[in-house]
Amino acid sequence: MTCIIKTYEKPALTNPVLIEGLPGIGFVANIAALHIIQELKAKRFAEIRSSSFQDFAITAENGNARFPTNELYYHKTQDGERDLIILYGNTQALTTVGQYELCGRVLDIADKLGCRYIVTLGGLRREEKVGTPPTVYCAASDLEALKDASNLGAKIIEGQIFGVAGLLVGLSKLRGMKGYCLLAETPGYYPDASAAREVLRAISKMLHLEIDLTRLNLAVETTRKILESFGLSAQPREEERKENSRFRWHI
Numbered sequence: 001m002t003c004i005i006k007t008y009e010k011p012a013l014t015n016p017v018l019i020e021g022l023p024g025i026g027f028v029a030n031i032a033a034l035h036i037i038q039e040l041k042a043k044r045f046a047e048i049r050s051s052s053f054q055d056f057a058i059t060a061e062n063g064n065a066r067f068p069t070n071e072l073y074y075h076k077t078q079d080g081e082r083d084l085i086i087l088y089g090n091t092q093a094l095t096t097v098g099q100y101e102l103c104g105r106v107l108d109i110a111d112k113l114g115c116r117y118i119v120t121l122g123g124l125r126r127e128e129k130v131g132t133p134p135t136v137y138c139a140a141s142d143l144e145a146l147k148d149a150s151n152l153g154a155k156i157i158e159g160q161i162f163g164v165a166g167l168l169v170g171l172s173k174l175r176g177m178k179g180y181c182l183l184a185e186t187p188g189y190y191p192d193a194s195a196a197r198e199v200l201r202a203i204s205k206m207l208h209l210e211i212d213l214t215r216l217n218l219a220v221e222t223t224r225k226i227l228e229s230f231g232l233s234a235q236p237r238e239e240e241r242k243e244n245s246r247f248r249w250h251i
Contacts, residue, residue: 002051009045011074013083017117018110020087026123026186031196033088035219039211042073052098118172118179122165123186130185134195140180141173149180152202191223
């Protein structure tokens with residue numbers, strides 16, 4: 001496998017927290033991460049391309065091509081609060097080996113920047129009606145991190161967490177890091193603003209961030225356009241879901 005990283009800047013950060021926001025169920029993490037980037041005017045400092053990403057490019061009318069990619073952003077906070085590293089992108093890796101390689105490279109970068117804490121985000125698919133507001137669940141690398149997540153109002157989840165949201169937290173523990181995963185209930189396929197709003201509230205509480213949630217629709221609309229550009233409808237019909245499943249939108 002090949003995982004190429006292009007670095008644009010090497011920021012000096014203070015005790016940073018890594019927030020993961022790659023596409024998954026309901027695109028909850030994607031929307032939340034993009035909204036944080038937009039609201040805090042976070043700066044891109046690295047880009048990741050992998051041979052395990054989707055094998056095509058999207059072309060626009062002007063001839064420009066968009067590729068499957070992951071990006072890393074940073075934000076320096078004020079008043080001694082912890083700085084942020086934000087992982088955002090339009091795909092996860094399509095293979096198990098690719099997922100492990102991607103997470104390893106992301107953790108390499110985070111480790112070099114002094115990061116010791118990981119927070120991953122995602123959606124938890126529910127067949128039954130989702131509550132208002134959606135319930136947020138959590139899983140963690142250790143009891144201390146689990147307590148941190150529980151203090152945000154998240155309930156403990158039992159079961160499996162597929163994709164980067166689960167893998168990053170698990171691999172971080174092997175490097176002496178800690179962290180937790182926040183999953184908000186969602187019906188699943190469309191860009192779910194309600195679920196993203198709940199994980200954003202939890203993140204804001206933990207990191208003392210002042211994020212305006214009234215403009216969340218901008219991140220939702222951007223996510224919707226990305227889905228459409230990759231040939232995915234916002235709310236797939238049942239007969240389309242098997243085809244779309246090959247993109248492996250994880251939790």
